[in-house]
Amino acid sequence: MMRVGLCGLGTVGSGLFNLFSNNGEEINRKTGDAPKLIQVGCRRDHPDCDLSTTSVTRDIFDVARNPDVDILVELIGGTDTAKDLVMEAINNGKHVVTANKALIALHGDEVFAAAAEKNVTVRFEAAIAGGIPIVKSIREGLAGNRIEWVAGIINGTSNFILSEMASPGSNRSFEDVLKEAQDLGYAEADPTFDVEGIDAAHKLTILASIAFGVPLSFSAIYTEGISAVTSADIRFADELGYRIRHLGIARRRTDGVELRVHPTLVAREQILAQVDGVMNAVMVGSDAAGATMYYGAGAGAGPTASAVMADIIDVSRTGTSLSDIGFVDLSETRFVPIEEIRTSYYLRLAVVDRPGVMAEVTSILSEHEVSIEALIQKDARPSDAQIVIVTNDILESEINDAIRQLQSLDEVTAAISRIRIADFR
Amino acid sequence: MMRVGLCGLGTVGSGLFNLFSNNGEEINRKTGDAPKLIQVGCRRDHPDCDLSTTSVTRDIFDVARNPDVDILVELIGGTDTAKDLVMEAINNGKHVVTANKALIALHGDEVFAAAAEKNVTVRFEAAIAGGIPIVKSIREGLAGNRIEWVAGIINGTSNFILSEMASPGSNRSFEDVLKEAQDLGYAEADPTFDVEGIDAAHKLTILASIAFGVPLSFSAIYTEGISAVTSADIRFADELGYRIRHLGIARRRTDGVELRVHPTLVAREQILAQVDGVMNAVMVGSDAAGATMYYGAGAGAGPTASAVMADIIDVSRTGTSLSDIGFVDLSETRFVPIEEIRTSYYLRLAVVDRPGVMAEVTSILSEHEVSIEALIQKDARPSDAQIVIVTNDILESEINDAIRQLQSLDEVTAAISRIRIADFR
Numbered sequence: 001m002m003r004v005g006l007c008g009l010g011t012v013g014s015g016l017f018n019l020f021s022n023n024g025e026e027i028n029r030k031t032g033d034a035p036k037l038i039q040v041g042c043r044r045d046h047p048d049c050d051l052s053t054t055s056v057t058r059d060i061f062d063v064a065r066n067p068d069v070d071i072l073v074e075l076i077g078g079t080d081t082a083k084d085l086v087m088e089a090i091n092n093g094k095h096v097v098t099a100n101k102a103l104i105a106l107h108g109d110e111v112f113a114a115a116a117e118k119n120v121t122v123r124f125e126a127a128i129a130g131g132i133p134i135v136k137s138i139r140e141g142l143a144g145n146r147i148e149w150v151a152g153i154i155n156g157t158s159n160f161i162l163s164e165m166a167s168p169g170s171n172r173s174f175e176d177v178l179k180e181a182q183d184l185g186y187a188e189a190d191p192t193f194d195v196e197g198i199d200a201a202h203k204l205t206i207l208a209s210i211a212f213g214v215p216l217s218f219s220a221i222y223t224e225g226i227s228a229v230t231s232a233d234i235r236f237a238d239e240l241g242y243r244i245r246h247l248g249i250a251r252r253r254t255d256g257v258e259l260r261v262h263p264t265l266v267a268r269e270q271i272l273a274q275v276d277g278v279m280n281a282v283m284v285g286s287d288a289a290g291a292t293m294y295y296g297a298g299a300g301a302g303p304t305a306s307a308v309m310a311d312i313i314d315v316s317r318t319g320t321s322l323s324d325i326g327f328v329d330l331s332e333t334r335f336v337p338i339e340e341i342r343t344s345y346y347l348r349l350a351v352v353d354r355p356g357v358m359a360e361v362t363s364i365l366s367e368h369e370v371s372i373e374a375l376i377q378k379d380a381r382p383s384d385a386q387i388v389i390v391t392n393d394i395l396e397s398e399i400n401d402a403i404r405q406l407q408s409l410d411e412v413t414a415a416i417s418r419i420r421i422a423d424f425r
Numbered sequence: 426m427m428r429v430g431l432c433g434l435g436t437v438g439s440g441l442f443n444l445f446s447n448n449g450e451e452i453n454r455k456t457g458d459a460p461k462l463i464q465v466g467c468r469r470d471h472p473d474c475d476l477s478t479t480s481v482t483r484d485i486f487d488v489a490r491n492p493d494v495d496i497l498v499e500l501i502g503g504t505d506t507a508k509d510l511v512m513e514a515i516n517n518g519k520h521v522v523t524a525n526k527a528l529i530a531l532h533g534d535e536v537f538a539a540a541a542e543k544n545v546t547v548r549f550e551a552a553i554a555g556g557i558p559i560v561k562s563i564r565e566g567l568a569g570n571r572i573e574w575v576a577g578i579i580n581g582t583s584n585f586i587l588s589e590m591a592s593p594g595s596n597r598s599f600e601d602v603l604k605e606a607q608d609l610g611y612a613e614a615d616p617t618f619d620v621e622g623i624d625a626a627h628k629l630t631i632l633a634s635i636a637f638g639v640p641l642s643f644s645a646i647y648t649e650g651i652s653a654v655t656s657a658d659i660r661f662a663d664e665l666g667y668r669i670r671h672l673g674i675a676r677r678r679t680d681g682v683e684l685r686v687h688p689t690l691v692a693r694e695q696i697l698a699q700v701d702g703v704m705n706a707v708m709v710g711s712d713a714a715g716a717t718m719y720y721g722a723g724a725g726a727g728p729t730a731s732a733v734m735a736d737i738i739d740v741s742r743t744g745t746s747l748s749d750i751g752f753v754d755l756s757e758t759r760f761v762p763i764e765e766i767r768t769s770y771y772l773r774l775a776v777v778d779r780p781g782v783m784a785e786v787t788s789i790l791s792e793h794e795v796s797i798e799a800l801i802q803k804d805a806r807p808s809d810a811q812i813v814i815v816t817n818d819i820l821e822s823e824i825n826d827a828i829r830q831l832q833s834l835d836e837v838t839a840a841i842s843r844i845r846i847a848d849f850r
Contacts, residue, residue, distance in 0.1 A: 139455075294719060
């Protein structure tokens with residue numbers, strides 16, 4: 001029987017504490033040997049947790065030093081103290097289970113190296129997509145495959161905002177829906193982390209590493225959030241048969257690995273486009289299994305605690321016999337700059353409605369060898385018009401040149417919207 | 426390093442053979458110790474497989490007797506020879522990996538008992554939903570949860586037929602689309618197994634066992650296929666906001682376990698309704714993680730071989746340290762008869778279009794305490810009409826009584842269509 005020490009008794013920590021109490025018997029039925037929670041380290045009690053029969057310490061480092069603890073669960077968040085705590089636990093020969101995506105994305109290589117040295121394991125299922133067992137599915141469920149790409153809706157806040165902006169007849173602005181998300185507790189008071197894509201980039205860093213065996217490379221990710229998506233874009237996308245989703249995309253190419261997080265047009269009939277609200281979904285393209293998708297709640301006490309508990313049970317059952325480290329190949333990997341991706345694009349131009357504008361726009365595109373897959377022109381006000389274009393596949397650097405030239409036209413009256421289109425299925 | 430013997434070189438067997446050749450290096454990178462295919466037992470060669478450097482035997486039982494083989498992979502199908510082969514392998518102390526859902530559903534308890542005695546493991550990820558790692562996700566990914574229900578699209582043939590019948594403007598009959606499915610190779614010449622729900626019931630048998638720990642109980646499943654679904658039902662369902670999906674449903678109740686396979690109306694905006702064509706998807710409801718869904722190709726050489734390989738790698742990495750048997754509780758379980766389920770229903774009645782018919786129909790429903798959630802009346806021909814009703818939740822035995830009484834009315838001119846409605850999310 002493995003003995004667990006829990007550090008952090010916030011939302012997820014309290015969820016895990018109660019999962020131990022409520023499902024201990026069920027877990028014992030399944031495994032024959034349920035892990036046991038023997039110590040909790042927390043600055044203060046949690047109203048949902050009855051700690052009366054639990055050993056509690058106010059110094060989380062006590063847990064890392066407790067010789068009776070086999071597995072330390074880090075749920076305090078942040079990257080400074082959390083890293084010190086995890087490193088101390090590892091140095092004391094304990095396995096570590098964490099839900100901390102920033103810690104793994106930014107310091108994972110160092111943490112894993114220390115764990116390898118001490119022959120302990122560090123698990124982080126809960127760091128990505130909450131209750132969805134995506135780490136296990138990629139590593140073990142698809143172990144026989146060469147993974148080709150991963151495309152995921154991995155930030156519930158962004159997906160909630162995009163879904164709400166697109167709900168029929170809504171016509172609501174980003175700012176308006178963000179306010180609602182904050183009121184509902186889906187977005188933080190400072191929403192930057194979620195809506196600017198940083199949280200998704202942390203998760204994509206980890207996904208790419210486990211999918212392709214490349215080093216954790218947060219700084220290599222091209223990151224764009226959803227704050228520039230307008231209700232006009234959502235309406236035009238709908239008219240063209242698309243929904244806008246905020247995707248984290250990792251793709252193997254012969255010349256490197258693409259890593260990018262950005263709003264994306266996804267054809268309405270594709271299942272990724274059907275993932276609404278705060279739900280998460282990760283689609284994985286692999287050579288034998290083809291495309292598989294994993295869907296569920298990406299956050300919250302229950303789902304996240306479920307993923308933490310799965311890791312604890314896994315470590316209990318397998319010890320270190322399943323090396324995590326074997327999955328990471330620290331060899332030199334080239335990360336493809338965003339200018340080298342090749343995809344199709346949605347462009348929206350606000351223009352003065354006068355003869356010859358369309359000819360000018362299309363001839364600039366043609367000069368840059370951008371072919372047009374679909375085009376909509378709509379008169380906005382008497383003298384203004386909106387031109388919306390869907391291009392064929394083209395190199396990002398080429399479309400950037402075209403956009404720069406279009407933007408310099410006198411007839412173009414506002415910043416051009418450009419959203420990448422993706423086709424993962 | 427584990428040594429693998431493969432029995433059966435049909436579609437899946439050849440897929441697995443080639444996965445060993447093509448992805449051996451990738452698997453070695455991931456695991457540090459790739460399993461090795463050392464013998465193939467097959468009646469004849471397969472055109473896609475180069476067997477020149479492989480030890481081949483025409484007697485599959487040679488593989489079960491080969492002292493160098495650690496893991497026997499059974500891909501011959503059927504339940505007679507396959508069972509003998511698997512039992513012989515187990516008796517010779519070999520682990521077994523199989524894709525054979527009928528074998529596990531019908532003889533699993535016996536096979537697992539033999540394996541437990543010999544301290545070997547029997548894995549069957551490929552038996553359900555092809556390349557989707559659903560067994561692993563339920564057993565390990567959701568190990569900390571109490572599973573409450575499973576609802577799956579687990580027969581690609583049926584889902585293809587229902588999707589095609591529903592495609593806009595199609596209006597095609599079951600028979601017509603079945604013919605197309607046969608031409609495309611999605612349905613067998615004798616399609617009974619798929620379209621009458623038997624294949625789905627085999628898979629549901631296994632899903633329920635791993636989800637709830639109940640014995641494998643194929644005979645306890647209520648099974649209804651899709652052959653009675655008409656294009657009229659599909660059009661009316663669409664008008665009411667639903668799609669028809671063939672679901673396998675397993676649900677824990679305080680008084681037992683529900684096990685049922687039948688066509689089901691699913692609200693269009695729910696993600697299960699969006700699973701089209703031959704794709705499979707299994708949604709799992711659990712107490713901590715909530716609803717999670719697993720989606721992918723349910724059949725085919727690549728996806729099925731991917732699942733078989735995942736099992737082989739798992740056994741290689743963990744040996745018998747992860748007992749499969751611990752998950753099954755052979756205690757007495759009550760299976761709830763279909764008459765005791767409580768759900769809402771779609772009813773379609775063809776009636777003579779004459780005054781008072783609607784009053785008669787609704788008063789019979791009211792006598793049986795069936796409340797009406799939605800109602801459509803459409804005139805079909807001058808003197809005929811169709812009445813379509815969506816009920817509130819009611820006991821199946823009650824709706825059966827009501828249907829029996831409605832069916833006896835002179836004004837009802839054809840067999841009443843009755844399709845259950847489900848709401849899993």
